[in-house]
Amino acid sequence: MGAEVVIEGLTKSFGKQAIWRDVTLTLPPGEVSVMLGPSGTGKSVFLKSMIGLLKPDRGKCVINGVDIVTCSEHKLYEVRKLFGVLFQDGALFGSMNLYDNVAFPLREHTKKSETEIRKIVLEKLEMTGLSGAEKKLPGEISGGMRKRAGLSRALVLNPAIILCDEPDSGLDPVRTAYISQLLVDLNSQTDSTILIVTHNINVARTVPDNIGMLFRKELVMFGPREVLLTSDEPVVEQFLNGRRIGPIGMSEEKDQATMEQEQAYADAGHHDGSTDDVRGVVPQLQPTPGLPERAGVRRRKDRVMRILHTLPPNAQEGIIESLSTEEQQYYGVRAHPVARAHHGQLPTGDVAQLPDTGWREPELRREPTTRRMPPPTQGRS
Numbered sequence: 001m002g003a004e005v006v007i008e009g010l011t012k013s014f015g016k017q018a019i020w021r022d023v024t025l026t027l028p029p030g031e032v033s034v035m036l037g038p039s040g041t042g043k044s045v046f047l048k049s050m051i052g053l054l055k056p057d058r059g060k061c062v063i064n065g066v067d068i069v070t071c072s073e074h075k076l077y078e079v080r081k082l083f084g085v086l087f088q089d090g091a092l093f094g095s096m097n098l099y100d101n102v103a104f105p106l107r108e109h110t111k112k113s114e115t116e117i118r119k120i121v122l123e124k125l126e127m128t129g130l131s132g133a134e135k136k137l138p139g140e141i142s143g144g145m146r147k148r149a150g151l152s153r154a155l156v157l158n159p160a161i162i163l164c165d166e167p168d169s170g171l172d173p174v175r176t177a178y179i180s181q182l183l184v185d186l187n188s189q190t191d192s193t194i195l196i197v198t199h200n201i202n203v204a205r206t207v208p209d210n211i212g213m214l215f216r217k218e219l220v221m222f223g224p225r226e227v228l229l230t231s232d233e234p235v236v237e238q239f240l241n242g243r244r245i246g247p248i249g250m251s252e253e254k255d256q257a258t259m260e261q262e263q264a265y266a267d268a269g270h271h272d273g274s275t276d277d278v279r280g281v282v283p284q285l286q287p288t289p290g291l292p293e294r295a296g297v298r299r300r301k302d303r304v305m306r307i308l309h310t311l312p313p314n315a316q317e318g319i320i321e322s323l324s325t326e327e328q329q330y331y332g333v334r335a336h337p338v339a340r341a342h343h344g345q346l347p348t349g350d351v352a353q354l355p356d357t358g359w360r361e362p363e364l365r366r367e368p369t370t371r372r373m374p375p376p377t378q379g380r381s
């Protein structure tokens with residue numbers, strides 16, 4: 001299973017420029033999370049701080065009991081081996097072909113023979129649909145292929161935690177859909193903890209178990225996907241719908257006068273930039289048929305049902321609606337009969353029927369439903 005990442009009060013600035021402060025969140029092991037945020041809010045800085053490439057001013061980032069903010073260089077080196085990172089541009093070495101690029105971490109960090117390395121490299125290239133492209137140089141392939149090659153390289157050390165910085169940037173919607181499926185499939189096969197930084201609303205709506213958002217130098221929210229997807233926070237709604245109307249402006253924030261003027265234009269019928277009203281919880285991507293169920297999804301259900309009563313009503317409703325009838329019985333909850341008619345937007349207080357006894361550990365442990373989860377394809381190195 002992937003590693004848990006516990007972040008507490010993390011704060012980062014460059015000189016006098018504050019990037020974000022007091023970021024507190026936990027990436028649950030083996031679950032997929034997405035971090036959203038307007039350009040320049042420090043999402044990449046956040047990823048780099050998580051792997052110790054940048055040093056936060058204060059706060060903790062604890063992985064397997066080691067706080068990487070304060071630990072020794074030696075410990076940091078060890079903890080970094082748990083990570084696989086896909087940087088925005090793939091960060092491939094331009095003079096090396098794809099095979100050597102992907103083999104690089106194995107040659108640098110392990111004592112594996114070239115025969116063993118070959119087996120792993122070819123397996124990872126196949127996993128990302130790059131079989132046959134081993135001899136190509138990064139400059140000879142498309143942006144989508146470079147991303148996939150970067151992902152192959154991020155996977156060779158069997159990381160417990162995978163960080164992806166805008167895996168969709170520069171890709172067309174179809175290639176983005178393939179990358180989304182690839183990440184879900186990867187999680188089903190490896191059960192690794194995944195954090196994806198993206199601007200892409202489709203990725204955010206369909207891939208993760210948890211979503212967070214950075215804005216105005218703070219973490220606006222982080223939690224189960226249903227919380228953000230049903231949120232009526234102006235900044236979240238604006239971002240999800242890609243509208244000009246709202247608190248986010250061209251230079252991240254805008255003043256009250258600009259907001260009022262834009263609202264007046266919109267009221268007068270001027271297009272606000274959005275095409276759809278994107279709200280509510282849509283079904284999450286499933287692993288490709290034939291692959292194992294995601295173990296993280298099963299764990300997450302138990303985890304989220306424990307905190308269900310603490311979540312906003314619309315999020316509760318979205319979570320309950322995503323359960324099968326059998327699961328609703330198992331957890332002792334049922335969907336509100338009018339939720340569907342309201343598209344998941346219930347009046348506050350008109351909440352799902354929750355068990356009156358609060359959370360209880362079920363007496364019967366469920367058997368895995370359809371398929372038995374096979375062991376991960378590879379052990380951790």
Ligand SMILES: Nc1ncnc2c1ncn2[C@@H]1O[C@H](COP(=O)(O)OP(=O)(O)OP(=O)(O)O)[C@@H](O)[C@H]1O
Nearest residue numbers: 014019037038039040041042043044045046166199
């Ligand atoms: N090494 C650095 N030194 C000084 N400032 C930096 C450094 N790295 C990033 N910044 C600043 O931190 C801010 C956040 O940058 P970052 O790249 O993390 O934003 P982002 O949210 O990932 O943006 P985008 O979505 O456009 O990629 C920017 O103002 C950037 O100039």
